[in-house]
Amino acid sequence: MAGVAAAGAGALALTHGQATPGTVATELVSDAGGAIPFYGARQAGIVTPAQDRLHFCAFDVITDDKAALVDMLQDWTAAAARMTQGRDAGTFGAVGGSLEAPPDDTGEALGLPASGLTLTIGFGPTLFRNAQGKDRFGIAAKRPAALADLPKFPRDALEDAISGGDIGVQACAHDPQVAVHAIRNLARIGMGKVSVRWSQLGFGRTSSTSTSQATPRNLFGFKDGTRNLKAEEPQLLDEHLWVQQGDGPEWMTGGSYLVTRKIRMLVETWDRSPLAEQQTIIGRDKSEGAPLTGKQEHDEPDFAAQDGEGQPVIPMDSHLRLAHPDQNGGARLLRRGYNFVDGSDGLGRLNAGLFFMAYQRNPHKQFVPVQNNLAKMDALNEYIRHVSSAMFACPPGLLAADDYWGRSLFA
Amino acid sequence: MAGVAAAGAGALALTHGQATPGTVATELVSDAGGAIPFYGARQAGIVTPAQDRLHFCAFDVITDDKAALVDMLQDWTAAAARMTQGRDAGTFGAVGGSLEAPPDDTGEALGLPASGLTLTIGFGPTLFRNAQGKDRFGIAAKRPAALADLPKFPRDALEDAISGGDIGVQACAHDPQVAVHAIRNLARIGMGKVSVRWSQLGFGRTSSTSTSQATPRNLFGFKDGTRNLKAEEPQLLDEHLWVQQGDGPEWMTGGSYLVTRKIRMLVETWDRSPLAEQQTIIGRDKSEGAPLTGKQEHDEPDFAAQDGEGQPVIPMDSHLRLAHPDQNGGARLLRRGYNFVDGSDGLGRLNAGLFFMAYQRNPHKQFVPVQNNLAKMDALNEYIRHVSSAMFACPPGLLAADDYWGRSLFA
Ligand code: HEM
Ligand code: HEM
Numbered sequence: 001m002a003g004v005a006a007a008g009a010g011a012l013a014l015t016h017g018q019a020t021p022g023t024v025a026t027e028l029v030s031d032a033g034g035a036i037p038f039y040g041a042r043q044a045g046i047v048t049p050a051q052d053r054l055h056f057c058a059f060d061v062i063t064d065d066k067a068a069l070v071d072m073l074q075d076w077t078a079a080a081a082r083m084t085q086g087r088d089a090g091t092f093g094a095v096g097g098s099l100e101a102p103p104d105d106t107g108e109a110l111g112l113p114a115s116g117l118t119l120t121i122g123f124g125p126t127l128f129r130n131a132q133g134k135d136r137f138g139i140a141a142k143r144p145a146a147l148a149d150l151p152k153f154p155r156d157a158l159e160d161a162i163s164g165g166d167i168g169v170q171a172c173a174h175d176p177q178v179a180v181h182a183i184r185n186l187a188r189i190g191m192g193k194v195s196v197r198w199s200q201l202g203f204g205r206t207s208s209t210s211t212s213q214a215t216p217r218n219l220f221g222f223k224d225g226t227r228n229l230k231a232e233e234p235q236l237l238d239e240h241l242w243v244q245q246g247d248g249p250e251w252m253t254g255g256s257y258l259v260t261r262k263i264r265m266l267v268e269t270w271d272r273s274p275l276a277e278q279q280t281i282i283g284r285d286k287s288e289g290a291p292l293t294g295k296q297e298h299d300e301p302d303f304a305a306q307d308g309e310g311q312p313v314i315p316m317d318s319h320l321r322l323a324h325p326d327q328n329g330g331a332r333l334l335r336r337g338y339n340f341v342d343g344s345d346g347l348g349r350l351n352a353g354l355f356f357m358a359y360q361r362n363p364h365k366q367f368v369p370v371q372n373n374l375a376k377m378d379a380l381n382e383y384i385r386h387v388s389s390a391m392f393a394c395p396p397g398l399l400a401a402d403d404y405w406g407r408s409l410f411a
Numbered sequence: 412m413a414g415v416a417a418a419g420a421g422a423l424a425l426t427h428g429q430a431t432p433g434t435v436a437t438e439l440v441s442d443a444g445g446a447i448p449f450y451g452a453r454q455a456g457i458v459t460p461a462q463d464r465l466h467f468c469a470f471d472v473i474t475d476d477k478a479a480l481v482d483m484l485q486d487w488t489a490a491a492a493r494m495t496q497g498r499d500a501g502t503f504g505a506v507g508g509s510l511e512a513p514p515d516d517t518g519e520a521l522g523l524p525a526s527g528l529t530l531t532i533g534f535g536p537t538l539f540r541n542a543q544g545k546d547r548f549g550i551a552a553k554r555p556a557a558l559a560d561l562p563k564f565p566r567d568a569l570e571d572a573i574s575g576g577d578i579g580v581q582a583c584a585h586d587p588q589v590a591v592h593a594i595r596n597l598a599r600i601g602m603g604k605v606s607v608r609w610s611q612l613g614f615g616r617t618s619s620t621s622t623s624q625a626t627p628r629n630l631f632g633f634k635d636g637t638r639n640l641k642a643e644e645p646q647l648l649d650e651h652l653w654v655q656q657g658d659g660p661e662w663m664t665g666g667s668y669l670v671t672r673k674i675r676m677l678v679e680t681w682d683r684s685p686l687a688e689q690q691t692i693i694g695r696d697k698s699e700g701a702p703l704t705g706k707q708e709h710d711e712p713d714f715a716a717q718d719g720e721g722q723p724v725i726p727m728d729s730h731l732r733l734a735h736p737d738q739n740g741g742a743r744l745l746r747r748g749y750n751f752v753d754g755s756d757g758l759g760r761l762n763a764g765l766f767f768m769a770y771q772r773n774p775h776k777q778f779v780p781v782q783n784n785l786a787k788m789d790a791l792n793e794y795i796r797h798v799s800s801a802m803f804a805c806p807p808g809l810l811a812a813d814d815y816w817g818r819s820l821f822a
Pocket of ligand 2: 629631633634635636637638639672674675676693695730731734735736743744765767778781782785795
């Protein structure tokens with residue numbers, strides 16, 4: 001973020017306790033190290049090679065005033081365009097403005113580079129019609145069919161307080177301090193218009209979204225994200241990830257739908273199960289991540305293969321089989337989840353798991369059938385519990401600096 | 412952690428569903444990138460230049476069987492010695508052992524380097540005599556006077572469930588996945604003997620513990636750790652950090668006492684206060700971190716300096732003045748805290764703050780007077796709330812591979 005030295009430090013040191021007028025042009029001097037372009041046909045943070053750290057935040061809109069909301073979205077856009085380029089959230093920044101006013105940046109990212117920060121916005125079902133059925137902003141008619149509420153799945157143990165949300169913002173970066181700084185400044189800017197409904201930190205990515213990345217491991221110790229949609233497959237992305245013309249309302253063409261599920265993993269129970277059992281539950285080996293019918297991570301699974309006793313080598317209730325496109329009418333997802341540990345659960349165990357995130361063209365044709373399949377039969381279910389759920393319509397990217405988040409929806 | 416390729420991956424791929432006997436010597440092939448020595452006169456993780464990420468865990472001992480506890484501490488020591496060198500927690504690891512047995516490593520750090528991991532252990536007051544006053548392990552007589560319970564401070568808002576603990580383990584690393592992996596494997600090894608009382612992730616260090624490090628920023632946007640005890644000041648460390656011969660029981664000589672305080676920071680309120688007010692509350696400027704009477708970060712504060720109206724330039728109720736050794740009989744601390752964000756607080760705000768940790772020779776002569784001073788008068792109090800507290804006696808380091816955590820206390 002904006003270099004402190006250039007942000008008027010000397011001047012400030014001379015003027016403690018006095019009002020310092022004037023705005024310092026921090027734009028000119030900022031460190032944009034590792035910056036990812038904010039403007040583009042697609043929002044960054046979807047096929048962008050998954051960064052290591054996450055801060056996700058779901059906001060409730062607490063104003064009914066459309067103009068106020070639109071104002072805030074404009075301010076958010078300006079701040080996001082700045083922060084993703086390694087700058088302060090506002091024009092005078094954490095240390096450059098008047099001493100008599102609150103800074104327009106909170107300061108904890110001063111001196112840090114952009115760190116690959118991406119900010120990705122999405123709009124939840126309740127923005128179009130709230131829990132009381134009210135169309136607060138006159139946009140109910142623009143709600144895409146694909147954003148219809150998710151069904152209740154077998155075994156769901158969802159907590160309302162950490163589910164849903166009117167607006168979702170995903171901040172990903174290589175440095176968690178940078179991701180937290182970004183969310184915190186959006187919350188600051190939105191004060192009085194939005195409030196934080198829930199927020200989630202993720203410390204380790206559990207997916208690759210590019211063939212350039214090594215496959216990371218989740219908290220069950222397995223490689224995760226092997227068979228993910230990847231940035232390098234544009235045709236598959238058009239088929240499975242990006243909303244196409246005619247899919248629904250025009251404002252979502254070129255966008256994507258995000259489903260988030262916070263999934264508690266009962267790591268203590270898992271850690272007591274034998275290696276063989278872990279491997280048959282997943283359908284892959286723990287070392288290489290190869291399907292049980294193969295040797296290498298990227299070998300194609302052979303679902304027909306049988307062992308000496310005529311049993312399928314990749315069990316019928318294995319996660320790999322049940323999640324595979326073959327079992328789901330070809331449906332695929334771009335997974336972009338993160339490991340989390342949220343302290344302990346009050347029962348002597350770590351509160352650990354996977355903050356699952358998946359982007360897709362239509363959740364009702366992709367996430368829903370896959371999750372139905374998994375929720376009914378997955379051998380993994382003994383070790384996991386879905387505790388939160390949310391869904392957001394993420395519009396396409398912004399092309400010009402006078403465009404703003406939500407314009408195509410609100411204007 | 413142990414390279415998967417070398418850990419018998421080929422062999423495993425051939426033997427899915429069968430029992431694979433034999434132990435793979437993962438020690439020989441592991442990646443020790445960035446490893447910090449485990450053995451030494453002092454425990455690592457105290458003056459070690461503060462790593463970027465933290466996972467702290469406080470355990471309750473749930474067995475009354477001293478031999479079982481000592482067994483576990485021996486197993487923990489062996490695992491800690493391995494993991495800090497970038498190896499698996501156990502000898503056959505996540506993928507090397509029998510398919511019929513649970514792995515002796517959980518696997519999520521496979522392929523990751525040591526990442527500067529340090530594991531630092533401490534023993535809490537309740538290990539010596541539990542809440543019911545019982546001396547479960549016959550060590551009550553060995554309890555150092557310096558480990559007497561902390562007093563209740565004005566404004567304390569402590570939650571019992573996330574305070575205290577019989578044993579504390581601090582895992583610090585550059586990669587959070589490595590720190591989490593270490594704590595999780597200790598919890599796994601301790602199953603049935605200890606349970607997780609509370610655990611805390613920290614994403615950004617708020618202190619430098621070495622002159623080789625730049626000063627980081629806390630979530631109020633200020634440089635934090637400027638005037639900290641540093642590794643390069645051995646005389647000061649002997650005076651303020653390391654327990655000296657004659658201070659108390661011999662088993663603590665060369666050790667240090669850790670006080671942890673989880674401090675919620677009301678960032679939303681802070682963010683609305685003017686820059687001038689923030690600076691007078693801290694007593695330093697936000698840009699450079701210089702005392703209000705100086706220009707550069709490391710300038711000595713001049714507490715006698717007055718402004719044109721005869722008021723002290725560094726206010727009487729500023730954090731800098733109240734925490735300074737001059738106001739506390741010369742007491743100093745080695746601070747080693749981390750920023751945290753634990754989701755939201757259910758009231759529309761981020762649950763953010765500082766996980767304060769400080770090491771010292773005697774908490775009752777150092778932390779206690781400073782905190783008494785701060786709790787009474789600190790202008791910062793309007794913006795913070797102490798929600799958890801714990802204290803641990805951290806013995807000196809282990810010198811030889813046949814020594815183990817707690818031997819000097821239990822043997
Ligand atoms: C904590 C819960 C979960 C864990 C531990 C987990 C773990 C894994 C692992 C280890 C793989 C194999 C490697 C790979 O191809 O990525 C995998 C694959 C997959 N998972 Fe999950 N998963 C979880 C939840 C889910 C959920 C909720 C969904 C969607 C509803 C899902 C969808 C998929 C898909 C689509 C694949 C790829 C299947 C293929 O194309 O071969 N997973 N998962
Ligand atoms: C959220 C709570 C806190 C915040 C935001 C905070 C922030 C700061 C900042 C910005 C500094 C100046 C830079 C430096 O010298 O490190 C500082 C100094 C210091 N703080 Fe804190 N602090 C907090 C809590 C505490 C607590 C609980 C203690 C101990 C009881 C403490 C003890 C100190 C000490 C000893 C100094 C150095 C004073 C000197 O030698 O000049 N702080 N703190």
